[in-house]
C-alpha cells in the first residue's frame with residue numbers, strides 16, 4: 001500500500017516483510033556509481049555495474065581493483081578479501097543483464113528526462129518484484145516512480161561522495177512508495193554499513209537543501225571579490241572546523257552536478273539562495289567541472 005501524503009509516522013519497526021537484497025544492479029559508472037559498487041560488494045552483495053560503453057564499465061572494475069590493492073598494501077584489507085570483493089562485481093554495457101537484480105540503483109547524470117527514460121526501460125527489464133532506486137541529489141523521485149508501472153516499488157537511495165567513506169544514506173520515500181519498499185531500502189543501506197535517515201520527497205532532501213545555499217554563497221563571495229578562493233576555504237576550515245572549504249567541496253561534487261542541484265532546488269523553492277551564480281554557470285559551460293575534468297576552482301592537472 002502506498003503511504004499517505006500526511007503520514008509522518010515512523011516506519012514499521014518490523015523488517016520481516018522487507019526484501020533482502022543479494023543482487024544489486026547499478027546504472028552509471030561515474031563518481032557515485034563506482035563508489036556504490038565498492039560499498040555494496042564489500043558488504044557481500046553481488047553487483048552488476050552497467051555503463052553505456054563496455055570499456056568504461058571494465059575501467060571502473062579495474063579502478064576498483066586498484067583501490068582494493070591499495071587497501072591491502074596499507075594493511076586495511078586481507079588479500080583474499082580483496083579478491084572476493086572484486087569477484088562480486090561484474091561489468092556490462094547491456095541493461096538486460098539487470099533483469100534478475102533485487103534492486104537497481106541508477107546514478108546517471110542529474111537530468112530528469114534522462115532518468116525518466118531510464119526508469120521506463122528498467123521497468124520493462126527488471127523482475128516484477130525488483131525495486132528501482134535513484135541516487136538523485138535533488139530531483140522529484142515521484143516523477144521517476146510514475147514513469148513506471150511499479151510506482152510503489154520506486155524509492156530514493158542517496159549516497160554521499162565518496163560513497164565508501166561517507167557514513168550517511170538518505171532514503172527518500174515518495175508518496176507512491178509502499179512501506180515494504182522503504183523498509184527494504186533502509187535495510188539495504190544499513191546492510192551496507194551506513195547510517196540511514198528517512199526524508200520526504202522534497203528537492204535537496206535534508207543535506208543538499210541545507211548545504212547548497214552555503215556553497216552557492218561561497219561562489220557569490222568569490223565573485224564579489226570579498227575574499228580570495230584560498231581565504232574563503234581556509235576560513236571555513238579553520239573557523240567552522242569543516243574538513244574542506246566550500247570551493248574545494250564544489251570541485252569534489254562536480255560543478256555540473258552542483259549546477260543541476262541548484263537549478264532543481266531553485267525550481268522547487270524559488271529561494272534566491274538557490275539561484276546559481278553566473279560564475280558557476282560559466283565554468284560549467286567552459287568544461288571546468290572540478291576534479292573529474294582536471295580543473296574547477298582548483299587545478300588538478302599539476
Ligand SMILES: NC(=O)c1ccc[n+]([C@@H]2O[C@H](COP(=O)([O-])OP(=O)(O)OC[C@H]3O[C@@H](n4cnc5c(N)ncnc54)[C@H](O)[C@@H]3O)[C@@H](O)[C@H]2O)c1
Pocket residue numbers: 028029030031032033051052107108109110111114135136137138158159160161252253254257292
Ligand atoms: N557527485 C556527487 O557528489 C553526488 C553525490 C550524491 C549523489 N549524486 C548523484 O549521483 C548521480 C550521478 O552523479 P555523479 O557525480 O556520479 O556524476 P558523473 O558525472 O561522475 O557520472 C554520470 C554518469 O552518467 C552517465 N551519463 C551521462 N549522460 C547519460 C545519458 N544520457 N544516459 C545514461 N547515462 C548517462 C555518464 O556516462 C556517467 O557514467 C546524479 O544523480 C547526482 O546528482 C552525486
